Amino acid sequence: MMIAKTELAGIIGGMGPLATIDLMHLVMEETPATCDQEHIPLLVYSNPQVPDRTKAILGEGESPVKALTEAAQLLEKAGATFLACPCNTAHYFLPEVEVAVSIPIISMIEETAIEVKRANISKVGILATDGTIRTGIYQKALSVRGIETDVPDEEHQLAVMEAIYAVKAGCDLKEATQILEPALTWMSERVEAVIAGCTELPMLLRDPMPGLVVVDALRVLARRIVERAQPAGRTY
Numbered sequence: 001m002m003i004a005k006t007e008l009a010g011i012i013g014g015m016g017p018l019a020t021i022d023l024m025h026l027v028m029e030e031t032p033a034t035c036d037q038e039h040i041p042l043l044v045y046s047n048p049q050v051p052d053r054t055k056a057i058l059g060e061g062e063s064p065v066k067a068l069t070e071a072a073q074l075l076e077k078a079g080a081t082f083l084a085c086p087c088n089t090a091h092y093f094l095p096e097v098e099v100a101v102s103i104p105i106i107s108m109i110e111e112t113a114i115e116v117k118r119a120n121i122s123k124v125g126i127l128a129t130d131g132t133i134r135t136g137i138y139q140k141a142l143s144v145r146g147i148e149t150d151v152p153d154e155e156h157q158l159a160v161m162e163a164i165y166a167v168k169a170g171c172d173l174k175e176a177t178q179i180l181e182p183a184l185t186w187m188s189e190r191v192e193a194v195i196a197g198c199t200e201l202p203m204l205l206r207d208p209m210p211g212l213v214v215v216d217a218l219r220v221l222a223r224r225i226v227e228r229a230q231p232a233g234r235t236y
Helices: 018-028 053-057 065-077 095-098 108-118 129-136 137-143 154-168 173-188 217-229
Strands: 009-013 042-046 082-084 122-125 148-150 193-196 214-218
Touching: 009 018, 009 065, 009 214, 009 217, 018 042, 018 137, 042 065, 042 129, 065 095, 082 217, 108 137, 108 193, 108 214, 108 217, 122 137, 122 173, 129 137, 129 154, 137 148, 154 173, 193 217, 214 217
Parallel strands: 009 042, 009 082, 122 148, 122 193, 193 214
Antiparallel strands: none
């Protein structure tokens, strides 16, 4: 009799540390468990020293590829059967990381685009770092699925970045939410939904503006981790 292989998620974390913790919490929320033993195991390597991804994309800093590759290989050696990275901007570099490991990496970008398509959203705004916006990774993933995209203008993108780095700096989340508010107001007049395309942003979008749908990329990733890691045939 063949025994189904048990899947073990490896999390390439630390970008930032709070987003990694938030992902772990979301994985717990998305798991239909009634006791400790029904939750899924996670291997988490949280390395906050990974070079700034946005600065690297903008040509202003060191590439994070070496650090990301080392994290992926460490997790694979520890027994992970697939990987996930709770950092949207880091996904730009993941093709270089994938070739250095023999296990798959779930793409938060692709999975979020699939989620937007399933929701029948025809036009979506992208709230993300300068680096993520500059690479166009979300725009491309959505465009191939026939979904129109919009991004903040220069003034409101500055507000998005200020809010993101406020979270990374450990500022009060209410204050960071107020920083983000003008960008949300601007977006609400242009699109029916926005993607929280930086893993710090969902923490600031718990109570979005009325009529504005928020697609939480981090929660999408958590769901895919649970779907893949849940033991086959388990009933809760």
